[in-house]
Amino acid sequence: MGNLRLEFIKDGYIKINTLLSSNEVNNLRTIYDELLLEKDKTRHLRSDLAGVEGSESRKIERITQIMRPSTVIPELLKTKAYKVALQWAKDLLGDDMELDFDMMINKAPHSKTETPWHQDAAYWIAMPDKRSASCWIALDEVYVENGCMWFVPKREGYAILPHKNLPNGGALYCDTPTDKAESIPLSPGGCTFHDGYTLHYSKGNCTDSQRRALILNFRPEKMIDLEREQGVDHLGERKQRV
Ligand SMILES: O=C(O)CCC(=O)C(=O)O
Helix, strand or coil: CHHHHHHHHHHCEEEECCCCCHHHHHHHHHHHHHHHHCHHHHHHHEEECCCCCCCHHHCCCCEEEEECHHHCCHHHHHCHHHHHHHHHHHHHHCCCEEEEEEEEEEECCCCCCCEEEECHHHHCCCCCCCCCEEEEEECCCECHHHCCEEECCCCCCCCCCCCEECCCCCCEECCCCCCCCEEECECCCCEEEECCCCCEEECCCCCCCCEEEEEEEEEEHHHHHHHHHCCCCCCCCCCCCC
């Protein structure tokens, strides 16, 4: 752990080959697929990070994002993923780390749409304590061609680069040199942790299967309180930092 902690602090991300067993992954996949199909119950939490093309009623989701899935299926909170990832967050950044929000990001087969380069902090309110850890758990084998994560090792501390919105309600992105970027393929049940200031990205899914990721975001308890006081609960579409 010592080395991984130092690596996380230095580079802003780490890879963990096995966070979950195949049984745990299978359990999560069942819940995940149920939520993807549950369009009514997840409507208020759901958006397409690729932006919407055509009319709302005819839209085909390319990058489905469902915020706070555990508010729809609370059983998620009891799964091993949430417990083990929380312990990792505490070990990496301190015992006051807690779950701020969970989310699902699914790339549909042949959706061929990248998640653009961004820093998560561009979506968040300004916080005096900047510690954060986002655990990105692969529920499928992930590799470059179906959209595994890429990171640029963090060197600039806590700077947030200027971000813009993709058209039609899509994700935030920033233009930045990415020649030092590293792709992180994972087996199901493997994960990465990145902090909110680390640039990351994924290519489009060019394969016949979906690319399912469950993402758990941790930050200090006091900063979660600050967010909630300011009305930030991560329900619904991601909003831009103001
Ligand atoms: O799953 C992806 O493609 C992107 C994930 C992401 O941007 C995040 O976890 O912050």
